[in-house]
Amino acid sequence: MTESANARRAFTAEDVFRLKQVSDPQLSPDGSKVAYVVTSADAEADEFRTHIWVAPLDGREPRQITRGSQKNSSPRWSPDGTMLAFVSNRSGGKDGKDDKEKRNQIWLIGENGEPWQLTDTVKGASSPAWSPDSKKLLFLTRSCTDGETVQADKKTPREKNLPRVLTELVYRFDGEGHFDETFTHVWTIAATGGEPVQVTSGDFSDGEAAWSPDGREILYTSNREPDHGEAPRRRDVWVVAATGGQARKLTASKGPCSMPAWSPDGSTIAYAGHERGEGFSSATTLIYTVPVAGGETRALTESLDRPVSGLPAGTGLAWTPDGQAILFLGQDAGASRLYRVPAAGGEAEPLTDTSRWVSALSVASDGSAAVFSCITPTNPGELFLPSLSGGEPRQLTHHNADLLAEVELSQPEPLIFSGADGWQISAFLIKPRGYHEGQRYPLVLDIHGGPHGMHGQTFSPGFQELAARGYAVLLVNPRGSTGYGEAFTHACVDDWGGKDYEDLMLGVDRVIELGIADPERTVVTGYSYGGFMTSWVVGHTNRFKAAVCGAPVSDLVSFYGTSDIGATFGQFELGGPLWERFDEYRAHSPLYYIHNCTTPFMLMHWDGDLRCPIGQSEELFAVLKRLHREAVFVRYPGAFHTYVTHAPSQRVDALQRTGEWFDSHLVATAAPERQPAGVAGGN
Numbered sequence: 001m002t003e004s005a006n007a008r009r010a011f012t013a014e015d016v017f018r019l020k021q022v023s024d025p026q027l028s029p030d031g032s033k034v035a036y037v038v039t040s041a042d043a044e045a046d047e048f049r050t051h052i053w054v055a056p057l058d059g060r061e062p063r064q065i066t067r068g069s070q071k072n073s074s075p076r077w078s079p080d081g082t083m084l085a086f087v088s089n090r091s092g093g094k095d096g097k098d099d100k101e102k103r104n105q106i107w108l109i110g111e112n113g114e115p116w117q118l119t120d121t122v123k124g125a126s127s128p129a130w131s132p133d134s135k136k137l138l139f140l141t142r143s144c145t146d147g148e149t150v151q152a153d154k155k156t157p158r159e160k161n162l163p164r165v166l167t168e169l170v171y172r173f174d175g176e177g178h179f180d181e182t183f184t185h186v187w188t189i190a191a192t193g194g195e196p197v198q199v200t201s202g203d204f205s206d207g208e209a210a211w212s213p214d215g216r217e218i219l220y221t222s223n224r225e226p227d228h229g230e231a232p233r234r235r236d237v238w239v240v241a242a243t244g245g246q247a248r249k250l251t252a253s254k255g256p257c258s259m260p261a262w263s264p265d266g267s268t269i270a271y272a273g274h275e276r277g278e279g280f281s282s283a284t285t286l287i288y289t290v291p292v293a294g295g296e297t298r299a300l301t302e303s304l305d306r307p308v309s310g311l312p313a314g315t316g317l318a319w320t321p322d323g324q325a326i327l328f329l330g331q332d333a334g335a336s337r338l339y340r341v342p343a344a345g346g347e348a349e350p351l352t353d354t355s356r357w358v359s360a361l362s363v364a365s366d367g368s369a370a371v372f373s374c375i376t377p378t379n380p381g382e383l384f385l386p387s388l389s390g391g392e393p394r395q396l397t398h399h400n401a402d403l404l405a406e407v408e409l410s411q412p413e414p415l416i417f418s419g420a421d422g423w424q425i426s427a428f429l430i431k432p433r434g435y436h437e438g439q440r441y442p443l444v445l446d447i448h449g450g451p452h453g454m455h456g457q458t459f460s461p462g463f464q465e466l467a468a469r470g471y472a473v474l475l476v477n478p479r480g481s482t483g484y485g486e487a488f489t490h491a492c493v494d495d496w497g498g499k500d501y502e503d504l505m506l507g508v509d510r511v512i513e514l515g516i517a518d519p520e521r522t523v524v525t526g527y528s529y530g531g532f533m534t535s536w537v538v539g540h541t542n543r544f545k546a547a548v549c550g551a552p553v554s555d556l557v558s559f560y561g562t563s564d565i566g567a568t569f570g571q572f573e574l575g576g577p578l579w580e581r582f583d584e585y586r587a588h589s590p591l592y593y594i595h596n597c598t599t600p601f602m603l604m605h606w607d608g609d610l611r612c613p614i615g616q617s618e619e620l621f622a623v624l625k626r627l628h629r630e631a632v633f634v635r636y637p638g639a640f641h642t643y644v645t646h647a648p649s650q651r652v653d654a655l656q657r658t659g660e661w662f663d664s665h666l667v668a669t670a671a672p673e674r675q676p677a678g679v680a681g682g683n
Contacts, residue, residue: 008408010433010468013655015407016461017041017648020399022381024360025371028077031364032057034371035065035075035084036383038399041648045069048645052086054111055383055397057369062397065109072107074127078134078191079365084109085118085128085137106139108191118193123182127207131242132215135191140207142182143198173564174611174641186220188242199244207235208258211242213266217292218242221257221271224249233568234278237271239292250290251297255280257288259308259317261326263343267292270326270343272308272317279572282452282493284486285309287317287328287341287348300341304348305485306330319343321367327351329358331483333426334414334456338372338386351386352393357458371396377430378409380459408433410467412457412475417510420502423479427507428455430463430473431516441472442666443517445508445544447526447533451480451492451500451573465655469663471523474511478503494575496529496556496588497536504533505541520545523662527551528612528641532590535620538601539593546600546665548658551609551641554616555591557582564610594623600630602661604654611641632661 021039028034033056042049050071055062066072070090077084088107103124109115119125123142130137164178172178184205189196199218200206209220221235235257240247251257254275261270269290274283275297285308290297301308308317309329317328325340335354338361341347352358357375364370374393375381380400384393412428419425432441444466448455455475463473477484478500480492492500511517523546526534531552538547553559560566560578571577574585586592601624605617617633624631634657639646 008406011407011409011461011464012468013461013465013652013659015403016652016655017043018403019380019461022373022383022397022399024074025362025373025383026075026077027362027364027369027371029079029081029365031366031369034362034383034396035077036373036397037073037075038064042069043648046647046649048648052084053397057371057385057396059396065111066115076128076130078130079132080134082110082134083191084111085130086115087126087128088115090115106137106189118191119189119196121187121196125187127209129210130191131188131211132213136188137191138186138188138199138209138211138218139196140184140209141187141196142180142184142205144182169567170564172610174609177610177640186218186240197244199240199242200247206238208260210260210262212239212262212292213264216242219260219262219269221260225253235273237269237290239269248294250292250294251288255283256285261317261319262292263289263319264321264323268323268343270317270319272328279568281569281572282480282486282490284489287326289326289343298345300326300343300345301328301330301339301348304330304339304341306332307482307489309336318361318363320363321365327361327363327370329361331454333483334428334454334477335483336457355457357456375458377412377457377459377463379404408468409464412463415474415507415510417507419478419506420499423499423503425476425478425503425507426484427474427476429511429516430467430475432470432472433468434470435472438515440518441470441516442521442523442662443508443511444471444473444662445504445522445524446473446475447504447524447530448475448477448481449526449528449530450482451496451529452482452489453529454481454483456483461651462655462658465659466662469659471662472511472516474507474517476504476507478507493573494584496532496573497540497590501533501536501540504537508543519543521666523547523666525550525658529553531612535590535594535601538597538599539590540596542598544599546602546662548602548604548661549617549620550604550654551606551612551643552590552603552616552620553612554589554594554620556585556589558619559612559616560585562613562615591619591623594620595627597624597629600661600665602632602634602657604634604636604657606636606639606641606643606646606650608639609641609643 023037025034025036035054039050050073052065052072052075053062072088074087075084087104089104106119106125106128107115121141125139125141127140128137186199186209187196204222204224206220206222217239219239223235233256236249236251237257237260238247257271257273259272272285276283287300288297309331325342329336330339336357338351338358339348358372360373374384383396386393410430412430415427415429466473480500482489512519522544524544525548527550531549534549535552603617605614621633636650
């Protein structure tokens, strides 16, 4: 940062309450405006609110369409452009009674006027999509096999106390909770209201549904194989008549299929996936096409060797209106980029650079416009108009403008160094606020989750808060990270804590060699797999002066049976089933080395975590306390593993506790506006 930038104040954890997240852009049929979602924090209620806005593409001010204390999402234009369907948890049952549980339902609204409720399903409704003639909508809801729905609050006390008898390997999932006896299916309903019609059924859950261009068929993804209970990530593309009946499977049950999209002429479906098997978690996701009439699938992006990313429901993959190419998002060297690949085959062409994270995409039906949501390290997210010829995108919205004008933010700088075995390893270094060349600073090594994740061009309040405290923040993408090719991603499989650990330590060494980091003032943190690695680090070296470990995997033996993905994802990552590789599971578990830890160690975990259950932290904490080591365990109520969407105050608290823990264990000297872990001091 330059000296002139210091006129702005330091970023603080409390600024989380002011951040706005912009997502799910949906262009109107005529391409003149875009509907989208803005997420913001309600500090008083300690909840995140989501509301729908509409912005004209000519640069005029956007307008807020929904208001209040509800959560509104998934805006979808009717093809005639007169109405927006959206999902809302607002109260207002059709019988006039208030829905105390505030289940999500489908609502309709014109650009001017009051919204009105379309669905009133017992289990709620999601994922609205209009028929091409604007007369119907499809949606998803949960129901029993026979179409009847169930209500927990209608059960008698004895029924509520009955045991659950489980017969499937996967019976809960983080972000969803424990499964009940219902399944998600496709339904349709007239846009004027009335009784919905069930289109799909069975003891399987369906999703990502979309109408064919002529409105006669509906595609969706589902796992309807006999072993579906043991392969939760495997899904196929199916097509069924819009009136229901026998569905046709178009793909070959070889792996996950997602983000399916009809070609403009309805003859072909494009989708993202891979064919390396359901459990192959390090596989590179490709773009495929498959004929609707049936036939062989065709991979279009094998030579790109970068995984397809994005969100379902058409926000990550789209056909060009002429049907000649497919637009998609792909992860590349710390960025999510917009690409175009010819539908007939050929090289994928990037349309954006590696300086940003494109998170969602929408293209007008006539090809007159496109819009994407985008995040950068110094911008929490806005909408942009891309140039499909590869030029510089134009920013359309400015929801974070006031905050960005007020605070100083730090831009990560790319760093390349030699990792284990001489591999080239990429990283990003965030220099501290008020950085002066030639001065050494305390260093935070922050380890990403996954392990098949990636640090990169995204906005992180935690990184900015630490940089404002006077820390340099090192973000390494060790082997195992995505965005550098499938071989690189696969390199940590069956080697957690091996060469990936060496890459991280060599990254710290490199920043010390550059004269930026003070070797006597280094600390470490990470969440999920980053928590695994943080607890592994402190059991293998005492070089760090403090550690903050978030939601770790500490014991791969117990993780196998207690995590929602332990016996699927975990089995692949550790090279085989637990009973065949017990010694290897144990050898790669931080729990069995934590007795070596002399580093002051703080654990953070959320009670509702089903991905890395809180018992993983409890085991580490028990050992450290019995050994009388300095350890603190912070247990947050509620939330799944993806806690950042839960309560804003918890996110603020976690950021503050992390910085204060590091500060308290390093020799601190004063710095402007803050009490950092030390910006003063030379080589």
